[in-house]
Amino acid sequence: MGIARMNKVYLLAHQADKEHVLSALQQSGLLEISDITGTEEAEGWVKSLARDQEQEALQELEGKLAEVRFNLDFLNRYHPVKKGLLDDFLAEKKSITAGEMERLAAGWADISSKVFAAIKTIDEKLLQIRNEETHLQNLQQQLLPWRRLPVPLEQLQSTPAVTIELFALPVNSADKFRSELAETGAAYALEQVEYLRGEIYFVLVAHHSDAETVRNVLKRFDYVKHTFPELTGLPEELLAGVEEDLHKLAAKQEVVRQNIAELAQYREQLLYYLDYLTVLREKRQAMENLGRTASTFVLEGWIREADVKKLKHLLADVSDSVAVMVREPEPGEAFPVLLExxxxxxxxxxxxxxxxxxxxxxxxxxxxxxxxxxxxxxxxxxxxxxxxxxxxxxxxxxxxxxxxxxxxxxxxxxxxxxxxxxxxxxxxxxxxxxxxxxxxxxxxxxxxxxxxxxxxxxxxxxxxxxxxxxxxxxxxxRQYFAAFADVILWYGLIIGLLLLIVPAAATFGKYLAIISAVGLILTQGRAQGSIMKKFFSGVLSLYNITGYLSDILSYSRLLAxxxxxxxxxxxxxxxxxxxxxxxxxxxxxxxxxxxxxxxxxxxxxxxxxxxxxxxxxxxxxxxxYEGGGKHFNPFRIQTRHIEIRPDGLQHK
Amino acid sequence: MLGLESGLILAIIGAAAAVLLAGIGSAIGVGTVGQAAAGVVSEDPDKFGSTLILQALPGTQGIYGLLVGFLILQRIGLIGGSPVSLTVEQGWSFLFAALPIAFGGLVSAIYQGKTAVSGVYLVAKRSEESGKAIIFAVMVETYAVLALLMSIMMLFGIAV
Structure with a gap:
């Protein structure tokens, strides 16, 4: 028990068997694939190998993945599923075999592209609706202050005889404007139409000859001019029209929403398809680590020693022409860590x-x-x-x-x-x-x-x-001396010091501690060169007792x-x-x-x-503890929504 | 009857300081982590759980402060009894017994909050490493725990 023994595996097989071999490996989850082109030891013969890259296949997969993800994102945004805090944990995965999955995948692909096409039209419709809505809302805002104007807008154009201006002024400058306008003595009529959000809305009618005078007064104020060049009819009626159009738009939106709701029924299949594509992509990515010649490929990886037999049986079932070479790790060679x-x-x-x-x-x-x-x-x-x-x-x-x-x-x-x-x-x-x-x-x-x-x-x-x-x-x-010097002597020193508290064993404790301390002084500097350095490192090592003390005191947190x-x-x-x-x-x-x-x-x-x-x-x-290991991460099927069972061995 | 004995007043100041200062520290710590966590969750709502744990970590100092404040009130009989009469020396003792968690809590909660904010960024980039982010923040908590321990030991040690 503890850290599993690992063996290195090399597989050599025909290109024709590559898909089946890798599928079998992925379903079994026995092997961690390493990048063969990066290894030094294999340099002699790896040089004659090309890196196995299937960029096109991978890109095609990425494209499909992007499509499914887009579909799912869209559905989640416009038709989110309500889920509880625990639903993610409680969700049951649909369980199917790898073969069944292959058969279903074609259907899922159809659904995905159908949904994608549908979403594209829906997306366009939504954009159109949104633009129209913004337009109408702006118009509504513009017309609102003038809704009490009892004159059709087209009649508010200037004529050769009179100039007509529609404008808004901040409420605090309105009085000043009125009086300054009166001072000019011009021929005009000023009508307040509405007071809304701090602004007063005026209609000003002036005789043509006084138009310039009146405008000059207006220019001195912070006014906003309103014009409706393309609108005809009473503002009141126009507003009612806008209102009606907005209602129609809302109805349209409702229809689109229902379309989205209908698409949402495919969510499950889309999730399965996402899993399927992810599994495929992982297989393609694993292929990038293979070495290849025109008609063969080589795979390098790590496997639990106990699983070697299983692997050989598995591969024998897939193809008659897979060569498997297995060896133990060389001394000091880092292998992936699997805890058992x-x-x-x-x-x-x-x-x-x-x-x-x-x-x-x-x-x-x-x-x-x-x-x-x-x-x-x-x-x-x-x-x-x-x-x-x-x-x-x-x-x-x-x-x-x-x-x-x-x-x-x-x-x-x-x-x-x-x-x-x-x-x-x-x-x-x-x-x-x-x-x-x-x-x-x-x-x-x-x-x-x-x-x-x-x-x-x-x-x-x-x-x-x-x-x-x-x-x-x-x-x-077999580092017996280190075991004695680095562990036993420390045991002796600490136990000796602890015994000092117990009256009956105090003397024994004293001698035990002294002997251990002397032993530590003599041994802890053994890595150093000169005698003096050995001695001083030995003495300094006793300082580690403080580290020990602080470690122990840290356990006081249990009480707290x-x-x-x-x-x-x-x-x-x-x-x-x-x-x-x-x-x-x-x-x-x-x-x-x-x-x-x-x-x-x-x-x-x-x-x-x-x-x-x-x-x-x-x-x-x-x-x-010595850290720095890497967890064993076998090439396997990783899914979130379906559970894929290996299906017998029908690939032969 | 609660008289204006200065001993009692000092003890109450101690209780107030423990809750107040440790509480301020926790509020700052939890607040800063919450801001960072909200940013991360806006990008990826699935990270709510792991960032919430990080946000909770600097909250413990406030609880430790409350705990010491409560213990003081109990020892001087303001809760579940009648107020005992304290000498000025005893009052000072209670006040000083509150100080480790008051200041230890205040400062450690703020720094634990900062560590946890960095932890939130760690989770944002590598969600599988949330355990390590938590451990980093817990390293700071040690000193709040030690302060709490000392406050409690002192409180139990004061003879009333």
Whole structure:
């Protein structure tokens, strides 16, 4: 268990079998394909290979993908599906075989191009409607101030005898305008038609001979001239017409909307088609990593050692002429990392992967940190009722949800919930109350020092456990001296110092610590050149004890987080308690209790999860972890809406 | 009866400072993350969940502050009891016990908010790495937790 053993695989086959071989590989999901043209070791013979590129096929696929995505985007914008927060997780994938999918795909392609064509017309119609609508709305705005004008617009044109002006003035300059106009002594008539949004709308009729005078007055003001050169009829009637046109447009829009709703029935098929195309594209992209000659191709990849046989059987079924070469990784050769753990620990790979992949030659920390993670979560939450809720929610989720990653998280939550029940019962409460009497072990809020000591003690064990992993790893690699100097001596020093607190073992502790310290001084500088450098590096290494100390102290957060949950529960209960004694008060009390505890559970469960993770990543990993690996990412079928089952082997 | 004892007043100032300062820090932190998150969600609504978690992180300091404020009120009998009479020394002790979470919470929430904002940008570019963005922000939280721890230890240690 731990990091899976990987083998390197080379496949050599005829071009004619390429499609079938790659389809079989994609359906099996056994192999991670590497880019063969980039490898140095194969240089001698890879040179004679061309990079296998099928640009045209790929581009055609991209085109179809763009079309489906456009269709789906359009439908989502104009006819969105309402979905709940959890629907994404609960969605059932349609399950079909690869062969069925091939048969259905032609139909889906038809639907996609049909929908695309329909959308294009609809889009044009929508644009037209929108333009027309804007035009009408502008007209409406223009006509609105003049709606009380009892004269048809075409009659408001200047004649040889009189000049007619329609204009708007800001209300505060209207009086001044009136008086200045009067002062000119010109022959005119000024009529106020409307007062609207701070502007006064005037009709001014002046005798032709005075037109210039009147205009000169007007120019001194901040006026806006209105003209209706293309309109005829009464403004009132024109407005009614515009209104009617807008109604007609709305009706048109409704029809278009119904057209879109009709298209939305194809959404499901479009989603399937999207999946189908994505799978195809991944296959095409995988082909870019192959090497080719005129009639053969070469594929290089990594496979789990345990799967090699399966791969050979699979390929033998696809074609008689596939040559498979398998070898173990050369010493130091980096291979992709696949974590393998017993079913009990496997869900916690979720936590491991959150941080990254360990080095292929390092240690898989999953199984080692699992018990600590679960215990830490329980102490950080410390409320039995919250634990029950978490476990129940996780069980409900596991009954409904199919997604592998989500299921792993739910299993973790289930285990952590149980742990919370245990620790809540032992040292905490139930929703902040002590319904089952006092906690079984001790009441942590009233004796925090005790929990602090336990937290630090657990931290110490966690860190010793991490050092043990390093020890085992070094022994396995036959670095016995390093195992002794870098782990055993540290154990000795720390245990010796801890024993100083215990009166009966203090003397033994003292000598153990001194001997270990001397050992560390002598060994920790062994990488250095001169004797002096060796000595000083050795002495300096003792300084690492502070790092150890700060690692241990970091576990005090378990106490703080546990108390935080307890005290917030207490706060919620106290606030709710203030309201009792009145019928309405009881209702409010229940609301406060429910809301407060849900909030407390959510925020502190999140805190417990991430702080438990952090204690592993920073403090525990610090002892042994080597990162820098790359996760095993096999060439496989990745879909969101359909589940594709491999269909027998009919390709032969 | 709540008299004008200066000891009691000092303790109440302590409770107020814990809730006030840590709350200000959380408000700033949660606010800034929310702004960044809203921007990202406008581009990709599916990232609501992971950005919401990042936004929630700087909110804990406010809760820690509330927690310390509540504990002080409880110890001095303003909640669930009658006010105890405090000497001026005891009053100062309560006030100072509140300071670690008050200031630790204030500053750590603001900086955790900044870290989480960067985390939101990380999620915007590579949504599969949201776990790492969360861990970066949680590194800052450590100091709020330590401040809380010290405030609580001091509170439990003060004899009334």
């Amino acid at each position: 753990n017993k079913p009990l620990f496997a869900p916690f790979e979720f936590v491991t992967k959150l941080y990254g992949a360990p080095s292929p030659y390092g240690v898989d920390p999953t199984a080692a940190f699992t018990p600590f993670f679960v215990i830490f979560f329980g102490i950080a939450l410390t409320d039995a009722a919250y634990g029950l809720v978490l476990s129940l929610v996780a069980v409900l989720g596991l009954m409904k949800i199919k997604g592998e990653n989500m299921r792993r998280l739910l299993k973790i939550i289930f285990a952590c919930g149980l742990s919370t029940v245990v620790f809540g019962w032992l040292i905490g409460g139930w929703l902040g109350f002590q319904v089952l009497g006092a906690p079984l072990y001790f009441d942590s809020p009233s004796d925090p020092m005790r929990l602090l000591v336990y937290s630090l003690g657990l931290g110490n064990i966690d860190i010793f456990w991490g050092m043990k992993l390093k020890l085992i790893h070094l022994v396995r690699q 987080l546990g108390l935080a949950t307890g005290v917030v529960s207490l706060t919620v209960n106290t606030m709710a308690g203030l309201l009792k004694g009145h019928p309405i008060g009881y209702v409010a009390m229940l609301i406060i209790m429910a809301g407060g505890h849900v909030f407390n559970l959510a925020i502190n469960a999140l805190g417990a999860f991430i702080h438990s993770s952090r204690l592993q990543y920073i403090e525990f990993y610090n002892q042994f």
